[in-house]
Amino acid sequence: MVVDLHTHTTASDGTLRPRELVRLAKKQRLKGLAITDHDTVDGIPEGLASGREYKIEVLPGLELSTSFGGHEVHILGYLINWETDSLKAALAEMTQQRLARAKKMLSRLSELGFSLDFSEIQRIAGEGVIGRPHLATAMVQQGYVSDVREAFASFLGKGAPAYVAREKLSLKEAIQLLKEAKGIPVLAHPGLIGDPSIIESIIEMGLMGIEVFYPEHSIAQRHYFLDLCQLHGLIATGGSDFHGPIRTVNLGTCGVSPEVVKQLRRKQEEYYG
DSSP states (O other): OEEEHHHHHHTTOOOHHHHHHHHHHHHHOSSSSEEBTTOTTHHHHHHHHHHHHOEEEEEEEEEEEETTTTEEEEEEEESOOTTHHHHHHHHHHHHHHHHHHHOOOOHHHHTOOOOOOHHHHHHHHHHSOHHHHHHHHHHHHHTTSSSSHHHIIIIIIITTOOOOOOOOOEHHHHHHHHHHHOOOOOOOOOOOGGGGGGGGHHTTOOOOEEEEETOOOOOOOHHHHHHHHHTOOOEEOOOBBBBBBSSSOOOOTBOOOOHHHHHHHHHHHHHHH
């Protein structure tokens, strides 16, 4: 039995509610999972309650988008105290920034001849934070593109005509925020970082783990990241980055053993007391 330490729900850009996600994990006989939505903890309460209902371990987590060395770097935070005031305040500000960004992209799409109703975008997002996947879904529904992939490639992806860069926390700010919430900061999918040479510098900023096992990591990358973990005394984590049926990766892919969860808990106890 494995634990999937990287999943998303409708609280951010996933397609399953937290309860549906936990139910699926139970159905697939996972030992547990971490809910790590982008820049929000709104899915955690329902996820924890569902974990108790289905008798499956649910770890409260978060994925923060940061900037370091001119690159976008994602940091996973595990076992966070998600009700910490500083964390809640920072996430509330990020939500407003995401909303402003979405409206700018809608304006650009309109200039390009693609008119979308903001209220419909909100309906698609539901209770989640509005993001590019929701804009892409609306474009598909209006028949402007054939699928979400085309929406990103032609209009919403980085460098595309309707793309608007988002304000991000610095790597230092993100790690500090997670530590204030007594979380374990872990570098997410390092194989996707544009410049592998900066990874060691990222580690020096206060990381406690690296997401070694990830669907898009090659075998060579996994070995390299494992070596880095051993060299720096970091926890090797893994997960599917599951978003639901909008992606082809199944829940539980690249999951890790329950021993890794024990390592995270021990690290939390050692570091924070």
